[in-house]
Amino acid sequence: MRVLAAMSGGVDSAVAAARAVDAGHDVVGVHLALSRAGGTLRTGSRGCCTIEDAMDARRAADRLGIPFYVWDFSERFRDDVIEDFVAEYSAGRTPNPCMRCNERIKFAAVLEKALDLGFDAVCTGHYAILREGPTGRRELHRASDNAKDQSYVLGVLTADQLAHTMFPLGETPSKALVRAEAEARGLTVANKPDSHDICFIPDGDTRGWLAERVGAERGKILDRSGAVVGAHEGAHAFTVGQRRGLALGVPAADGKPRFVLEVRPVSNTVVVGPKEALAIGEISGGRFTWAGAAPGAEEFACHVQIRAHADPVPARAVVQSANVSVRPETPLDGVAPGQTAVLYDGTRVLGQFTIDRTVSAVPAVAGGS
Structure with missing residues (x-):
């Protein structure tokens, strides 16, 4: 070839x-x-x-x-x-x-x-394995070395792309x-360090890089009840699950630390709350692709992974028209819209979708943080 x-x-x-x-x-x-x-x-x-x-x-x-x-x-x-x-x-x-x-x-x-x-x-x-499935089409599987497995970031590949790929x-x-x-083999890169971070932000200062391009506008930090508990210098600098860098002028009633639960760009506000509120009981999205043959049913059991090195979680997925929704058996921690959810059947990658919506496993209570 x-x-x-x-x-x-x-x-x-x-x-x-x-x-x-x-x-x-x-x-x-x-x-x-x-x-x-x-x-x-x-x-x-x-x-x-x-x-x-x-x-x-x-x-x-x-x-x-x-x-x-x-x-x-x-x-x-x-x-x-x-x-x-x-x-x-x-x-x-x-x-x-x-x-x-x-x-x-x-x-x-x-x-x-x-x-x-x-x-x-x-x-x-890339560290991933291609195998021929029962229908003769290629399937994408996890690598032998779990520590280096990159099947998650390859979950966006389609069946046609897998047919012309080698790992x-x-x-x-x-x-x-x-x-x-x-x-x-005499290759001079034998001991070259692996690359990390975002390649187009080599100094690692994502917040500063975004501020130059998006701009920074002062806004409010709210708790789950809508009460103002602090201020920020630009909502773009925050991601769901973040704890550091929060300028909170009002402490939580229980004295425990608070985490970013939501970023609202239209109102330029950031919502914070207790760590347990980061638990997500359902995720869904409309931009999805299948890596190889699509699942044969509208609802099926799978494992879902939301980060490159996160542990896969048993779940049930439902595909309806142009939307996929997934309910994990145990809540996912700190999921943000925009992240990618990759679905697995054992070692095989079924496909992926971009998360558009998350549902907390811990509902907010009136007057709570």
């Missing part, structure tokens, strides 16, 4: 490309330029897709003896990921830019271009083995 290896400049994608070469595929490496800030360089383990990463990817491709190109997707990344991130925060939602990048860039724009150029598949260094690292028991293999 003709395989396009997406090479980020890290150890995982380099070893994945090497394994594709070993498997006898005709492999071409490509690095995605997602920023036009020409002087951008990695700082420690923050960020990715920098000049340094592009050079590391090129060195790896040279070592493997495969052609290498850099594709400029900066405009698409700006429109589909960065602007979406800003718009979601402006609407009081908590987006996951990595999900959007996988959905709209790495496995949409890149795969579309690869297929147009005659490639059969795109190969990446050579999925069956590898540990990241340590991948690094050892890279060193044995």
